[in-house]
Amino acid sequence: MEIFGSLKGLGVEGGTLLMFAMLLGLLVTGIPLAFVTLLVALVFALGWFGPMAVPLITSRVYTFVSSFVFVSVPMFVLMAAILDRSGIARDLFDAMRLMGGRLRGGVAIQTIVVAVILAAMSGIIGGEVVLLGLIALPQMLRLGYDKKLAIGVVCAGGSLGTMVPPSIVLIIYGLTANVSIGGLFTAAFIPGLMLASFYVIYVLVRAYLNPAVAPIVENAGVPRAEKIRLLKGLILPLLVVAGVLGSIYGGIASVTEASAVGVMGVLLSTVVRGEFTFALLKGAALQTLQTVGMIVWIGIGASALVGVFNLMGGINFVSSLITGISDNPTIILLFMMLILFVLGMFLDWVGIALLTMPIFVPIVKSLGYDPIWFGVLFCMNMQVSFLSPPFGPAAFYLKSVAPPDITLSDIFKSLLPFICLQILAVALLIAFPVLAGG
Numbered sequence: 001m002e003i004f005g006s007l008k009g010l011g012v013e014g015g016t017l018l019m020f021a022m023l024l025g026l027l028v029t030g031i032p033l034a035f036v037t038l039l040v041a042l043v044f045a046l047g048w049f050g051p052m053a054v055p056l057i058t059s060r061v062y063t064f065v066s067s068f069v070f071v072s073v074p075m076f077v078l079m080a081a082i083l084d085r086s087g088i089a090r091d092l093f094d095a096m097r098l099m100g101g102r103l104r105g106g107v108a109i110q111t112i113v114v115a116v117i118l119a120a121m122s123g124i125i126g127g128e129v130v131l132l133g134l135i136a137l138p139q140m141l142r143l144g145y146d147k148k149l150a151i152g153v154v155c156a157g158g159s160l161g162t163m164v165p166p167s168i169v170l171i172i173y174g175l176t177a178n179v180s181i182g183g184l185f186t187a188a189f190i191p192g193l194m195l196a197s198f199y200v201i202y203v204l205v206r207a208y209l210n211p212a213v214a215p216i217v218e219n220a221g222v223p224r225a226e227k228i229r230l231l232k233g234l235i236l237p238l239l240v241v242a243g244v245l246g247s248i249y250g251g252i253a254s255v256t257e258a259s260a261v262g263v264m265g266v267l268l269s270t271v272v273r274g275e276f277t278f279a280l281l282k283g284a285a286l287q288t289l290q291t292v293g294m295i296v297w298i299g300i301g302a303s304a305l306v307g308v309f310n311l312m313g314g315i316n317f318v319s320s321l322i323t324g325i326s327d328n329p330t331i332i333l334l335f336m337m338l339i340l341f342v343l344g345m346f347l348d349w350v351g352i353a354l355l356t357m358p359i360f361v362p363i364v365k366s367l368g369y370d371p372i373w374f375g376v377l378f379c380m381n382m383q384v385s386f387l388s389p390p391f392g393p394a395a396f397y398l399k400s401v402a403p404p405d406i407t408l409s410d411i412f413k414s415l416l417p418f419i420c421l422q423i424l425a426v427a428l429l430i431a432f433p434v435l436a437g438g
Contacts, residue, residue: 008048012317019044019309033351034294037301041308048312060307061300067175068256074292075259076168080122081284081291082266086275089118089131091233105207105214107143108153111136112199115157119164119192120241121262126291129158129397137402146213148414149206151406155394156199156418159386162349163192163379166244166255166262169349172295173375176357180372181255182248187436188376191429195383198421236272240265295350302354315359322363329367333430336360337381344385348393352385353378369433376436377429384422387415 010018019040026036045053064070083089096110103109111132118128132154140150162169165185174181207214244262247253253261270276309315325335343352357378364374386394395411402411429435 012313015044015048015312016309016314016317019305019314027346032297033348034297034301037298037305037351037355041301041304044312045304045308048308053308053311056311057304057307061303064175064299064303065296069171069175069181069254072166072171072256072259073168073295074288075256075263076122076166076171077291078284078288079259079262079266080127081287082263082270082280083118083122084127084131084287085280085284086266086270087273088233088237088266088269089114090135091230092117092237093135095230095233104211104216105203106217107136107140108145108149108203108207108214109200111140111153112157112160112196112203115160116164116193116196117237117241119161120166120245121237121266122161126393126397128161129155129394130401132158133398133401137398141403143217144215146206147406147410149203149213151398151402151411151414152418153199153203155387155398155411155415156421157196158397159383159394160192160196162383162386163188163195163376165189165192166248166259167192167379168295169353169379169382170375171255172299172350172353173357173378176353177361177371177375179375183372184375185245185248185255187372188379191376191380191425191436194428194435195380195422195425198425199418202417202421236269240269298348298350299354302351306355306358310358315362318359319363322359323366329369330430332363332367333369336363337377337426337430340378340381341384341388344382345388346391349382349385352382373429373433373436377426380422380426380429384419384426387419387422 008015022040022043023036026039027033031039041057042054045057093110093114096114114136115128115132118131122128137150137154140153141147161167165188167185167188170184170188171181173179174184203214240262243265244258247258247261248255267276267281270280306315322335323332326332340352340356343356347355361371361374364371386392389395389412392412392415395408395415398411399406399408
């Protein structure tokens, strides 16, 4: 204990600086965020308070992982994992051909619409970007679409799972901020569609200003029998979306119960389509264990660290620093957005939410802002983090399935216009809180 005995003598200011330096130093070594936060939490718990503080950490961790709403996270991840392994997304994409018609940029718009429907079915982004990278990107490249436009549409559209309910980002924020997740879903609905519409408008403007970037698909008339077959591909996905979101918004089921409805709906869809096998279910279950395990471990580490930091008085110290930068609430809000934007370049959204929201949400409430509106704003900010270099996960998901001639540099350059649209959406949410019910 004497190794750490001098930590308390640093004071809150020195302790905060040392904690930040340890986190940064350990993360640079490549150790996963969950283990870094746990290690730093343990060092400061023992060095600041002694062994008696350890039970306080474990009780805080238990509170996080035992939340009933948290059960919905593996359910939505399982939905996405089953979707990955079925042909539902491919049939959905084919069915949307009827909507594009001879519209210039129609295939790109079709991709964005499919992305919105997939987002409303699963709530996570990794699988969506990969699915669209396998289905939509080759088709757009084959039809002569501009490479950068096609890449941007796939990555930005595939990342809409962050904003469109039932978003797992919203669920984790709701758990951390202790606000209604159903209220968050309702508030995020219009902003999510607004962002998708920005992408559609951008595609249309680019396509009509420069027809070479998005050629019109010269299709012969689709026979009636083919139209009926394609439209059948819409029925099951829309039924699942209606079951999940309809049960939540209709007050029939809680978010956790609706997630179970969604899993059952996707499973029944695979049975109806003749795709269900135990190998499919086993693969989806193992993928779910891997993804949720990562989220849980990050949650455990972040909860422990925030708990120790709070006992040290660090949260009050950082809050006073942030609120002290200006008397103008908007300036403080913009400063918090800047912090989230910078963190989003380097950290996973789960870690960002669990590390920053215990500090930010009380500040937001003290400034008179609605924490539900701020949650939607946080999610919109995390949209940017999924695309922004150097570690934007959407770019790496796409690179894993993109043709070899598409480099990471190509992908990040292609995402710049879409990042600008996301920043515009953040600005509009701040300027007009009514967009998210604020």
